[in-house]
Amino acid sequence: MIRTIFKWFLMVLSSLLLIVAILLHFGVIKFYREFQPFEIIADMDNQIKSLPQKESNFFVDSASFRNPVENTIPKIGSKYHLIDLEYEEAENENKNPLEPTEKVLARGKNRFETFCVPCHNHDGKGNGVIITKVKLKEGEEGFPAPANLTREFTRTISDARIFHILSAGQNLMFPVNYKLNETDRWALVHYIRKLQKDSNIKK
Amino acid sequence: MADSKSVKNTIYFWLLWIIITIAGFYLLYDYVIKNTGFMPAQPIQFSHKVHSGDFGMKCLSCHTSAENSAYSEIPTTYSCMVCHIALKNTSDLIKPLNESFDSLKPIIWNRVYRVPDFAKFNHKVHINSLIDCSTCHGEVEKMEKVYQFRPITMSWCIDCHRYPEKYAIPARDISGIFSADINLDSLNLYKKKYYSIINPPYGMWLSDVYESEYLKNIVYPRVYSRGNENCSVCHH
Numbered sequence: 001m002i003r004t005i006f007k008w009f010l011m012v013l014s015s016l017l018l019i020v021a022i023l024l025h026f027g028v029i030k031f032y033r034e035f036q037p038f039e040i041i042a043d044m045d046n047q048i049k050s051l052p053q054k055e056s057n058f059f060v061d062s063a064s065f066r067n068p069v070e071n072t073i074p075k076i077g078s079k080y081h082l083i084d085l086e087y088e089e090a091e092n093e094n095k096n097p098l099e100p101t102e103k104v105l106a107r108g109k110n111r112f113e114t115f116c117v118p119c120h121n122h123d124g125k126g127n128g129v130i131i132t133k134v135k136l137k138e139g140e141e142g143f144p145a146p147a148n149l150t151r152e153f154t155r156t157i158s159d160a161r162i163f164h165i166l167s168a169g170q171n172l173m174f175p176v177n178y179k180l181n182e183t184d185r186w187a188l189v190h191y192i193r194k195l196q197k198d199s200n201i202k203k
Numbered sequence: 204m205a206d207s208k209s210v211k212n213t214i215y216f217w218l219l220w221i222i223i224t225i226a227g228f229y230l231l232y233d234y235v236i237k238n239t240g241f242m243p244a245q246p247i248q249f250s251h252k253v254h255s256g257d258f259g260m261k262c263l264s265c266h267t268s269a270e271n272s273a274y275s276e277i278p279t280t281y282s283c284m285v286c287h288i289a290l291k292n293t294s295d296l297i298k299p300l301n302e303s304f305d306s307l308k309p310i311i312w313n314r315v316y317r318v319p320d321f322a323k324f325n326h327k328v329h330i331n332s333l334i335d336c337s338t339c340h341g342e343v344e345k346m347e348k349v350y351q352f353r354p355i356t357m358s359w360c361i362d363c364h365r366y367p368e369k370y371a372i373p374a375r376d377i378s379g380i381f382s383a384d385i386n387l388d389s390l391n392l393y394k395k396k397y398y399s400i401i402n403p404p405y406g407m408w409l410s411d412v413y414e415s416e417y418l419k420n421i422v423y424p425r426v427y428s429r430g431n432e433n434c435s436v437c438h439h
Contacts, residue, residue, distance in 0.1 A: 007216065010220060011216070011219075011220055011223075014220060014223045014224040014227055015223055017223075017224065017227035017228070017231070018223050018224075018226055018227040018230070020227075020231075021226070021227045021228075021229075021230035021231045022230060024230070024231070024234055025230045025233075030240070031234060031240045032240045032241075032242040032350050033240060033241060033242065034242060034243055034244055036243075037236075037238045037241060037317075038235060038236060040236065043319075043321070044319070044320060044321040045319040045320055045321070046319075046320060047320040047321070049320065051320075052274040052276075053274070053276065053277060055311075106381075107381065110379065110381040113261065113379065114261040114263050114264045114379035115261075115264050117259070118258060118259070118260055118264075118286075119286075129258045129259060130258060130286060130290060133257070133258065134290065134291075136291070137294075140291050140292075140293055140294060141289055141290070141291070141292055141293065142289070142290060142291075143286060143289050143290040144289060172288075172289065174285045178281070178282075179267045179282070
């Protein structure tokens, strides 16, 4: 008697297991968990090596990403050495190495859509989603409207100056050189010029 | 007579039981051992649904290095403060961000996806082959908090390298992947020219497709190369 009950108890248990597993598998029930993964046999899953953005016990500042040694020049790209207000030096030193070919403009468009659109919007008029769409609670500040990239002032300043703004920043406009390399920034300058031309045509 | 019948019944019963149990554990394997649905606690309630879903921020604008390196970065405090220096700066949820910005201490996010250290994964090749993030990470722009969308197993990696057309989702707009002319043609030509004369390396799966083919712009990996199925591509 006890054996029969035990038998059927096991059967019901594993059937329940199967049902739950099938429901999970087809996404009928969702299952999330916060605890760390199980590791039955953690062969060589965790090795004593540095991984990017991981803490490292080897260095005093515990960073595994190391900065380049001082006075060395990176193989690709270079550090931008001018600061905010050095406009004249910027005018003299920055020369656009790219021609506005189709590929360069495509790259510029991709970069603009990816990095600038939340603030400057698709047409560069400066009414992007984070200015127009944000709902603020009481006492909270929103983001001030950025400059219109198609305005007269931006049309008249040189390519070198726009490159300087992108590399060194200007007020709330942050320097993008920590994310975008030189080629991308020059491609962006070309794309901004294209936006300005386009807005001309529409008028 | 009766005895042998009940023995038979008992055998059938336990056979059924074993099949059900194994099937159950097999289906649960993805969840219990392979971490599907893993959603660790994070120091800041950062929501991909708000940032990417509602405000249309492209994946690559934060995870920039996915495009040109093996590792896809988690954005620094600075790149959040670009907006939040003004936007909602006084909100309680932004407080840890402010503290980190002032004290120069990085925020320690808990990692979700993980390939074991004995294998290596490279974002750059996949992004440059125009494979969308959602193929492997699910539709992150609909997730309030990121969780592991699918198990990361070797069979999945290999399956897609054999039949990318079944698994790969082409680049979507929200990812911000650069799709125009990435000049992979020349690479494949090189591979064909120099590798087809030597024997395929160990472990490489040979197919009758020698030409580089494109499926909705995705490079077909079944060309002679180091071989996407060569063990040493993924294992050291």
